[in-house]
Amino acid sequence: MNSSVYLDYAATTPVDARVAAAMAQCLTMEGAFGNPASTSHHYGQAAATLVDKARAQVAAGVGAGPDEVVWTSGATEANNLAIFGVAGYYRENGRHILTARTEHKAVLDPCRELERRGWRVTYLVPDRGGVIHPDQVAAALQADTVLVSIMHVNNEIGVVQDIAAIGAICRKHGGVKLHVDAAQSVGKCVIDFAGFGVDLMSLSAHKAYGPKGVGALLVARCGVHLQPLQFGGGQERGLRAGTVPTHQVVGMGLAFELARAAPPSEAERVAALRERLWQGLESLGGTMRNGDAKQSVPHLLNVSFAGVEGESLLAAVKGRLAVSTGSACTSAVQEPSYVLRALGRDAVLSESSLRFGLGRFTTEADIDTAVELVIQAVSRLRRISGL
Amino acid sequence: MNYSELTRRYFDTAADAGVLDGPDVHRGAAGSHAQGTWVQFDVQISQGIIRAARFLAFACPHTIAVAAWVTEHAVGTVATAALPESVPDLSARFAVPAEKRGRLLVIEDAWIAAVASGLPR
Numbered sequence: 001m002n003s004s005v006y007l008d009y010a011a012t013t014p015v016d017a018r019v020a021a022a023m024a025q026c027l028t029m030e031g032a033f034g035n036p037a038s039t040s041h042h043y044g045q046a047a048a049t050l051v052d053k054a055r056a057q058v059a060a061g062v063g064a065g066p067d068e069v070v071w072t073s074g075a076t077e078a079n080n081l082a083i084f085g086v087a088g089y090y091r092e093n094g095r096h097i098l099t100a101r102t103e104h105k106a107v108l109d110p111c112r113e114l115e116r117r118g119w120r121v122t123y124l125v126p127d128r129g130g131v132i133h134p135d136q137v138a139a140a141l142q143a144d145t146v147l148v149s150i151m152h153v154n155n156e157i158g159v160v161q162d163i164a165a166i167g168a169i170c171r172k173h174g175g176v177k178l179h180v181d182a183a184q185s186v187g188k189c190v191i192d193f194a195g196f197g198v199d200l201m202s203l204s205a206h207k208a209y210g211p212k213g214v215g216a217l218l219v220a221r222c223g224v225h226l227q228p229l230q231f232g233g234g235q236e237r238g239l240r241a242g243t244v245p246t247h248q249v250v251g252m253g254l255a256f257e258l259a260r261a262a263p264p265s266e267a268e269r270v271a272a273l274r275e276r277l278w279q280g281l282e283s284l285g286g287t288m289r290n291g292d293a294k295q296s297v298p299h300l301l302n303v304s305f306a307g308v309e310g311e312s313l314l315a316a317v318k319g320r321l322a323v324s325t326g327s328a329c330t331s332a333v334q335e336p337s338y339v340l341r342a343l344g345r346d347a348v349l350s351e352s353s354l355r356f357g358l359g360r361f362t363t364e365a366d367i368d369t370a371v372e373l374v375i376q377a378v379s380r381l382r383r384i385s386g387l
Numbered sequence: 388m389n390y391s392e393l394t395r396r397y398f399d400t401a402a403d404a405g406v407l408d409g410p411d412v413h414r415g416a417a418g419s420h421a422q423g424t425w426v427q428f429d430v431q432i433s434q435g436i437i438r439a440a441r442f443l444a445f446a447c448p449h450t451i452a453v454a455a456w457v458t459e460h461a462v463g464t465v466a467t468a469a470l471p472e473s474v475p476d477l478s479a480r481f482a483v484p485a486e487k488r489g490r491l492l493v494i495e496d497a498w499i500a501a502v503a504s505g506l507p508r
Contacts, residue, residue, distance in 0.1 A: 312446065312447055312451060315398065315448040348421060383405075384404040385443060
């Protein structure tokens with residue numbers, strides 16, 4: 001393992017050692033390896049007990065009931081199940097969906113697929129800070145809108161949307177279901193599934209020191225129906241067939257419990273580190289903070305650097321600093337971040353941005369090293385560009 | 388993205404980044420910042436020989452590396468309106484991905500603009 005500074009916690013987090021230990025207990029002959037659906041013997045019963053406990057742990061962390069948790073392979077599957085599930089079940093009620101341009105691809109791509117199938121989708125444009133105002137949602141709702149899908153915490157800029165206010169609007173409208181992608185939220189801000197008035201919420205384990213490969217879709221117990229996407233076994237109330245992976249959900253449950261138990265001082269610590277990082281980078285000049293700082297989680301900082309080309313910036317810090325660029329890098333040629341473009345940043349600044357994700361193991365020394373490396377890289381690239 | 392060792396070396400050092408001044412210095416540029424690739428060359432030509440060369444680039448690591456290599460290898464050669472090595476050869480030398488090869492044409496355009504202005508008409 002190299003010794004570069006890790007500031008990509010928004011991409012993924014390391015599994016907490018306590019979580020890894022609990023997961024390992026579910027894998028071997030001596031542990032709870034049984035199929036949790038095989039409750040006719042104690043092996044299955046032991047696994048089922050742990051799955052139930054994990055369900056309760058996840059639910060408690062997000063203000064939901066255990067019976068509202070549907071295990072999935074991650075937030076992407078949860079988003080797909082929510083969007084296609086609502087579209088399939090309620091297609092006779094209407095064919096309009098409301099979402100935002102700054103959503104994750106795991107929401108945008110299913111919406112685009114539904115457009116190809118004849119659905120109409122409205123993509124709300126945020127303000128320059130990345131905020132979707134609830135009155136925008138109210139104004140865009142149509143008589144045949146069946147689904148509103150708005151994320152809680154944006155994965156690139158960390159902006160937190162006012163889900164409770166959007167939930168109230170959806171309830172008043174009637175007939176429309178509200179889905180929230182909360183993959184980035186756990187351990188970073190308060191989630192209140194019931195209190196927000198949300199119908200469906202996607203969760204991920206690996207953004208919160210849990211394992212990759214597991215997530216959940218919360219499905220409100222009252223009046224929310226989905227058409228399942230896969231069949232064969234009837235697990236998870238028939239909404240998600242397939243053997244429940246005990247070790248994965250046990251890991252997710254414990255990770256959520258640990259996140260819930262974290263003291264408020266941890267958020268304050270991370271917020272202080274983020275401000276230290278921003279102040280250090282701001283001293284460079286020609287830096288722009290992306291996203292409304294007053295309405296964002298403390299764990300994320302997204303900065304555009306004028307006078308440098310995006311790919312070169314990332315290459316210049318590679319090996320010493322693990323960060324992300326919002327740019328899509330699906331080919332050899334980078335594309336500007338569509339999230340930053342939606343905020344009104346031009347193509348060049350949208351490409352020359354870095355996303356710093358801070359987390360549980362980030363130290364002041366990490367921040368100081370990151371500042372030094374980025375200042376060095378940006379200054380050098382500006383000399384090369386003559387800007 | 389992964390880069391070849393040569394690309395990484397020239398990108399990291401970019402030894403000839405900068406500008407030249409003087410009566411025998413000729414400048415040429417191509418591309419645009421808005422499109423993400425801009426390159427400028429300064430070449431000092433006397434008695435038909437390139438005596439010094441510098442570059443500026445707002446560009447990806449491949450483009451910066453190739454521009455740096457061009458300035459380094461052009462010095463001491465006879466000034467002609469052509470790169471020291473063809474675009475396909477440079478592309479192969481630096482393992483430039485196919486999607487990016489058009490960016491080497493920006494380097495070629497900037498180089499030709501600089502050197503051609505210093506050649507006898």
